Amino acid sequence: MYHDQNRRRNGDEPAAPGDVHPDAPGAPDGTGASDGPGGPEQPTPGGFDPERLSGRLRSRVLGQEPAVAAVVRAVVLATAGATDPQRPLANLLLVGPTGVGKTELVRQVAAELRSGPDDLCRVDMNSLAQEHYAASFTGAPPGYAGSKEAFTVFDRTTVEGDPYRPGIVLFDEVEKAHPTVLRALLHVLDNGTLRLANGQQTISFRNSFVFLTSNLGSAELARRRDARWRRAADRLGARSGALTARLAAKGNKDVLTAALRGFFDTEFLNRIDETAVFTELDTATAERIAALEIELLRQRLSRRSVRLDADASVTALLAERGFDPVYGARGLRRTVRTVLAAPVADAVLRVRPSGGEPVHLRVRAGADGEMRVTPQDTPDGTAGREAPDATEGREAPDREGARDRAEATDA
Numbered sequence: 001m002y003h004d005q006n007r008r009r010n011g012d013e014p015a016a017p018g019d020v021h022p023d024a025p026g027a028p029d030g031t032g033a034s035d036g037p038g039g040p041e042q043p044t045p046g047g048f049d050p051e052r053l054s055g056r057l058r059s060r061v062l063g064q065e066p067a068v069a070a071v072v073r074a075v076v077l078a079t080a081g082a083t084d085p086q087r088p089l090a091n092l093l094l095v096g097p098t099g100v101g102k103t104e105l106v107r108q109v110a111a112e113l114r115s116g117p118d119d120l121c122r123v124d125m126n127s128l129a130q131e132h133y134a135a136s137f138t139g140a141p142p143g144y145a146g147s148k149e150a151f152t153v154f155d156r157t158t159v160e161g162d163p164y165r166p167g168i169v170l171f172d173e174v175e176k177a178h179p180t181v182l183r184a185l186l187h188v189l190d191n192g193t194l195r196l197a198n199g200q201q202t203i204s205f206r207n208s209f210v211f212l213t214s215n216l217g218s219a220e221l222a223r224r225r226d227a228r229w230r231r232a233a234d235r236l237g238a239r240s241g242a243l244t245a246r247l248a249a250k251g252n253k254d255v256l257t258a259a260l261r262g263f264f265d266t267e268f269l270n271r272i273d274e275t276a277v278f279t280e281l282d283t284a285t286a287e288r289i290a291a292l293e294i295e296l297l298r299q300r301l302s303r304r305s306v307r308l309d310a311d312a313s314v315t316a317l318l319a320e321r322g323f324d325p326v327y328g329a330r331g332l333r334r335t336v337r338t339v340l341a342a343p344v345a346d347a348v349l350r351v352r353p354s355g356g357e358p359v360h361l362r363v364r365a366g367a368d369g370e371m372r373v374t375p376q377d378t379p380d381g382t383a384g385r386e387a388p389d390a391t392e393g394r395e396a397p398d399r400e401g402a403r404d405r406a407e408a409t410d411a
């Protein structure tokens with residue numbers, strides 16, 4: 001088991017929590033953000049460092065510190081071998097509105113504990129809302145097509161992990177699943193096993209971190225956000241600061257807790273080790289997320305010898321256009337792509353149509369809401385001179401076409 005191995009390990013092995021896969025965000029050459037204001041942290045000899053894990057998760061999932069703390073707690077317990085070996089390593093329920101970082105947190109946990117952010121088994125419970133699809137949860141019963149092959153929604157190796165790395169399973173939008181699926185899930189949460197309908201095989205979740213996400217209560221939160229008392233509280237909040245924000249956060253937590261209790265049976269909730277409540281994002285956090293996305297773009301471009309400088313006006317414009325209190329930061333990445341990356345890509349191609357020489361671009365937001373991309377002279381003095389077209393504020397001829405293509409690809 002993963003936690004037993006972690007107690008024995010000497011720290012040289014590749015997949016301890018906190019060790020970083022070369023492709024993982026935050027890896028020296030990966031796409032992650034920097035290690036934060038404290039500068040790069042040194043790996044702790046001997047293996048797992050909870051502080052380091054916490055710092056790395058907080059640098060990627062912004063403004064959700066209590067949820068990050070809940071996850072780190074779960075990893076600490078598992079790594080120390082303090083969890084019940086007859087159950088999953090942890091059953092964590094992540095609740096909160098849409099687009100606030102629930103799935104992103106699980107992806108970043110996968111980046112830290114496994115080979116990368118997509119190295120997890122994600123089960124979209126919405127797709128198991130109807131009874132006839134619900135069968136795919138436990139596979140086909142004997143005599144039906146696929147029963148011998150034991151086809152299910154689970155990727156066994158990602159679920160079961162190995163002695164050096166845990167499995168990670170994400171049940172997304174758990175409340176949407178059909179009741180028969182929820183009954184099977186109850187068994188997973190309780191015993192850490194799922195017996196397939198063919199009666200011959202079992203999938204073990206005892207070496208897995210099980211995450212469940214839910215939007216329950218979010219509609220009520222949105223209603224409250226729009227309510228007049230809340231607007232008044234916000235106005236007061238601008239004056240009285242943290243106190244009002246704390247009261248609002250507590251109110252939100254109560255709403256979410258009531259929604260969970262109203263929907264799930266007690267026996268289901270009793271099998272959850274910890275419920276992490278995600279809060280709505282505010283504008284300041286949205287700007288930090290925009291800055292994070294810009295940093296990721298900057299790092300990608302720097303690997304192609306493109307230096308990108310973006311000032312605070314760029315961050316503010318992206319946050320304004322990409323952040324929506326209802327949909328959270330979900331639209332930010334697309335906005336960065338269409339509003340920032342596309343004009344930057346145009347400028348790169350204009351400045352060096354075929355070459356690979358260094359390019360230095362400066363970006364700022366214009367008063368008209370468009371990005372201004374201006375080539376700067378590079379140390380060898382090439383970029384500015386080679387960019388007669390890339391004058392400040394000028395749209396590339398195929399800008400609209402490029403955007404349409406980008407949108408189409410995104411969709």
Ligand SMILES: Nc1ncnc2c1ncn2[C@@H]1O[C@H](COP(=O)(O)OP(=O)(O)OP(=O)(O)O)[C@@H](O)[C@H]1O
Nearest residue numbers: 060061062098099100101102103104289329330333
């Ligand atoms: N707190 C956050 N920190 C950093 N990025 C975030 C945060 N919240 C959202 N994002 C960005 O928004 C995108 C969507 O967020 P995510 O998938 O985590 O939403 P979610 O909370 O799981 O919503 P849903 O309940 O609809 O699945 C992420 O890929 C990430 O780019």
